[in-house]
Amino acid sequence: MGGTDAKDILGLPKTPLSLTQEKRSRPQKESHRKPDGISREVYALTGGVAPLMPSIDVAHLKRRPPADEKVAWQWLPFTSSARKDDLQLYHWARVVNNVPPTGDYSFAKYNKSVDILKYTDEEYENHLTDPVWTKEETDQLFEFCQNFDLRFVVIADRFPVSRTVEELKDRYYSVTRALLRARAQSPADVANHPLMKEPYDITRDRERKRALSVVLSQSRHQEKKDVQILAEAKRITEMRLAARRAEEPDVSANENAGLDKADGIVSGRSISPSSNSQLPATAVAPSTLTMADYASTLASLRMLHVYLRTYGLEQMVQAASSAVGLRTIKRVEQTLQDLGVNLKPKVPTKTVCDEHLELRKEILTLLNLQKQLQYKESEGSSHREGLYAAMPDTPKDRVFASDPFSFGAERPIKKEQKRKGPGRQADTPSPAHKRPRKMKASDL
Amino acid sequence: MTNSSSSSKKQAQDQPETSEPTLKSLKAKMTKSDEKKKLKDIEISVPIVYGNVAFWLGKKASEYQSHKWAVYVRGATNEDISVVVKKVVFQLHSSFNNPTRVVEEPPFEVSESGWGEFEIAMTLHFHSDVCDKPLSLYHHLKLYPEDESGPLTMKKPVVVESYDEIVFPDPSESFLARVQNHPALTFPRLPSGYNLPAPMQVDDTGKKKRGDTKDHSLGQWFMSFSEADELLQLAAARQQVQAHIAKLRRQISLLEGQNQTIKTGTDL
Numbered sequence: 001m002g003g004t005d006a007k008d009i010l011g012l013p014k015t016p017l018s019l020t021q022e023k024r025s026r027p028q029k030e031s032h033r034k035p036d037g038i039s040r041e042v043y044a045l046t047g048g049v050a051p052l053m054p055s056i057d058v059a060h061l062k063r064r065p066p067a068d069e070k071v072a073w074q075w076l077p078f079t080s081s082a083r084k085d086d087l088q089l090y091h092w093a094r095v096v097n098n099v100p101p102t103g104d105y106s107f108a109k110y111n112k113s114v115d116i117l118k119y120t121d122e123e124y125e126n127h128l129t130d131p132v133w134t135k136e137e138t139d140q141l142f143e144f145c146q147n148f149d150l151r152f153v154v155i156a157d158r159f160p161v162s163r164t165v166e167e168l169k170d171r172y173y174s175v176t177r178a179l180l181r182a183r184a185q186s187p188a189d190v191a192n193h194p195l196m197k198e199p200y201d202i203t204r205d206r207e208r209k210r211a212l213s214v215v216l217s218q219s220r221h222q223e224k225k226d227v228q229i230l231a232e233a234k235r236i237t238e239m240r241l242a243a244r245r246a247e248e249p250d251v252s253a254n255e256n257a258g259l260d261k262a263d264g265i266v267s268g269r270s271i272s273p274s275s276n277s278q279l280p281a282t283a284v285a286p287s288t289l290t291m292a293d294y295a296s297t298l299a300s301l302r303m304l305h306v307y308l309r310t311y312g313l314e315q316m317v318q319a320a321s322s323a324v325g326l327r328t329i330k331r332v333e334q335t336l337q338d339l340g341v342n343l344k345p346k347v348p349t350k351t352v353c354d355e356h357l358e359l360r361k362e363i364l365t366l367l368n369l370q371k372q373l374q375y376k377e378s379e380g381s382s383h384r385e386g387l388y389a390a391m392p393d394t395p396k397d398r399v400f401a402s403d404p405f406s407f408g409a410e411r412p413i414k415k416e417q418k419r420k421g422p423g424r425q426a427d428t429p430s431p432a433h434k435r436p437r438k439m440k441a442s443d444l
Numbered sequence: 445m446t447n448s449s450s451s452s453k454k455q456a457q458d459q460p461e462t463s464e465p466t467l468k469s470l471k472a473k474m475t476k477s478d479e480k481k482k483l484k485d486i487e488i489s490v491p492i493v494y495g496n497v498a499f500w501l502g503k504k505a506s507e508y509q510s511h512k513w514a515v516y517v518r519g520a521t522n523e524d525i526s527v528v529v530k531k532v533v534f535q536l537h538s539s540f541n542n543p544t545r546v547v548e549e550p551p552f553e554v555s556e557s558g559w560g561e562f563e564i565a566m567t568l569h570f571h572s573d574v575c576d577k578p579l580s581l582y583h584h585l586k587l588y589p590e591d592e593s594g595p596l597t598m599k600k601p602v603v604v605e606s607y608d609e610i611v612f613p614d615p616s617e618s619f620l621a622r623v624q625n626h627p628a629l630t631f632p633r634l635p636s637g638y639n640l641p642a643p644m645q646v647d648d649t650g651k652k653k654r655g656d657t658k659d660h661s662l663g664q665w666f667m668s669f670s671e672a673d674e675l676l677q678l679a680a681a682r683q684q685v686q687a688h689i690a691k692l693r694r695q696i697s698l699l700e701g702q703n704q705t706i707k708t709g710t711d712l
Binding site: 306345 | 491559560561562574575579581609611612613614669673677681688699700703
C-alpha cells in the first residue's frame with residue numbers, strides 16, 4: 001500500500017498497530033450477512049443492523065395463497081363497533097370461497113377512550129364544591145374532558161372562562177380523586193388507583209413548566225456557563241468522595257498549604273464584585289473550585305501507586321486550568337514564555353514542580369485581576385463621561401499604563417501616557433474598542 | 445541530588461522536636477493507618493534519567509547500520525536503581541530482531557545498531573514490595589544532531605536525555621525499611637517517633653555486581669541535571685508576577701474608590 005511506502009521513505013515506524021486494525025475490520029464485516037427472505041436494499045434501509053426483535057416473519061413474505069381457495073373482492077357493507085350511530089358504510093372486502101369476512105371492523109379496536117367519571121348533583125353537593133369553581137364550569141370541564149379525551153391544551157383553548165391548563169388539570173384531578181374516595185367502599189380499595197397514588201400537584205407542575213421555559217430560552221452563553229458550573233459541581237462531589245477516602249485532615253492540610261504559598265489567592269477570593277458585572281464573580285469562583293480539583297487530583301494520583309513526576313505536574317496543571325477557557329490557558333503559557341520559564345520543567349524535582357505550579361496559579365490570578373481591572377475601567381469610564389472635565393488625571397493614567405502587559409516595557413509607556421494628560425480621555429477609544437489595539441495578554 | 449522531604453506542606457506543619465500537638469495528631473494518624481501498613485503524606489521519589497547515546501559509524505557505516513546507539517534508564521546521579529526496579533522491558537521498532545528486550549539486571553540499557561529514529565517504550569517493572577504496577581517511559585531515539593548541516597563526526601555522539609522522577613505516593617513499610625539510606629532515592633522525612641524496622645541484611649555488596657552507572661563506559665557523555673537553574677528562573681518569575689499582582693490590586697481598589705465617589709455624585 002502506498003501508505004507504508006511513504007512511511008518507509010520518511011523513515012517513520014510502520015507501527016504494528018495498523019496491521020491489527022486491518023485484521024479487526026475484516027471479521028466485523030463478515031458477520032454482517034443479511035438475513036434471507038429480504039432483499040439487500042430493503043435490509044439496508046434498516047441501517048444494516050438486524051432489529052432486536054424479529055419484526056418480519058420472513059416466511060410470510062414469499063408465501064402464496066393456497067391454490068384451492070377462490071378469492072374475490074366485493075363491495076360490501078360493514079358495521080363497526082366504534083360507531084354509535086347507524087351510518088351504513090361500504091368497503092371492498094376479500095371474499096374467500098364465497099364466504100364474506102366475519103368479525104368486527106378490524107380498526108375498531110383502536111377506538112380507545114378515557115373513563116371519565118360522571119358525578120350526580122348530589123355527589124357534587126356533598127364532595128366536590130369549590131370556592132373558585134362553579135357547578136356549571138365543572139360540568140363543562142367534564143364534558144370537554146370526555147369529548148377531547150383529556151387533551152387539556154385543547155380544553156383550555158375552548159373553555160369559555162379563561163383558565164390556565166394547570167388550573168383545569170388541578171380541578172379535574174381533584175374532583176376525580178374526591179369522587180373515587182367518596183365512592184370507594186374502603187380507602188384501601190382505591191389506594192391503588194393511579195390517580196390516588198400519584199396525585200396531581202399544581203405547584204410542581206407550574207414550577208416544572210417554568211423551569212422548562214427557562215432552559216429553552218437560555219442563551220448560548222448561559223448554556224455554556226451552566227455546563228461549566230455543573231462540571232465543577234461534579235468535581236466538587238468527586239473531590240468530597242476522594243477526600244473522605246483519603247482522610248479529611250490531609251486534604252484540608254493540602255488546601256491550606258497551597259493557600260499559604262500562593263501570594264494572593266486568598267485575598268484574590270475576597271475581592272468580591274461590587275457592581276453588577278458577572279465576570280469578577282466567575283473570576284472568584286474558579287479559584288475556590290480549583291482547590292477542590294487539586295485535592296481530587298492528588299487523590300487520584302495516589303491511587304496510581306506509582307507515577308512520573310512530570311505526569312503528576314501535568315495533572316495538577318490541568319486541574320488548575322480546568323475552570324478557565326482555552327484562551328486563558330494560552331495566555332498563561334505565553335506569559336511563562338515571556339518570563340523565560342520552560343513550559344515543562346527540564347529538571348522536574350519536587351520543589352521545581354511545586355514552584356512551577358504556584359507560578360502558574362499566580363499567573364492565573366494575575367490574568368483574573370486584569371479582567372477585573374478592565375471591567376472596573378469600563379464602569380468608571382461610563383460614569384466619567386459626563387464628569388470628564390473636572391476629573392484629576394493621575395488615576396486614569398496609571399490605570400491605562402497597566403495595559404501593555406509585557407515585562408520590562410512598562411516604564412517608557414507610562415511616561416508617554418502621563419505626558420498626554422487629561423486630554424487623552426477623549427482620544428482613547430472606549431474600553432470596548434481596546435481590543436483591536438492590544439492583541440496580546442491584556443485582553444481577555 | 446535533590447533532598448526534598450516528603451512535601452513542603454509537611455515542613456510548614458510539623459516541628460517534631462518541639463510541638464506536642466502535631467506529634468500527637470501524627471501518632472493518631474499512624475494508628476489509624478497502621479492496619480494498612482502504609483503512611484500518609486510520605487512519598488518516595490527516585491530521580492532517573494533516560495535517553496540515548498548514538499555514535500555515527502563513519503567509514504564503517506552501511507545503509508542499514510549507520511549508527512551505533514544505546515538506550516537506557518539510569519539513576520539521575522548514576523546510583524543503582526535496581527533497589528527499586530526489578531526489570532525493564534524495552535520495546536524497539538518491529539524491524540529489529542526480538543524487538544522486545546527484557547533487561548533484568550542493571551545497567552538497564554539496550555545497545556543496537558541501525559539507521560532509523562523511532563519511539564522506544566521502556567516499561568519499568570518494580571519489585572513486589574515496591575509496586576505491582578509497571579510504569580512506562582517513552583523516548584524518541586535520536587541519531588542525527590539538531591544541526592543538520594554540520595558534518596557528522598564519529599568522535600562525539602548525539603546524546604538526548606530526559607530527567608524525571610518516579611513517585612511512589614504511599615510506600616509500604618517493608619519498602620521503606622528496605623530502602624532507607626539508599627543513595628538512589630530521596631527518602632522522606634518520617635514523623636518523629638516513627639521507627640522503621642532495621643533493613644534486612646542483603647548480599648554482601650562486594651559479591652553482588654555493582655548496579656550503578658558511575659563507571660559506565662558511556663558515562664563521560666551523560667548529562668547532569670541541576671535543579672538550581674530552574675529554581676532561580678522560577679523564583680525570579682514569581683517575584684515579577686507577584687509584584688504585578690500587587691500593583692493591579694492597588695489600581696483596582698483605587699478605581700473602586702473612584703467609582704464610589706462618582707456614584708454618590710460628590711462634587712469635585
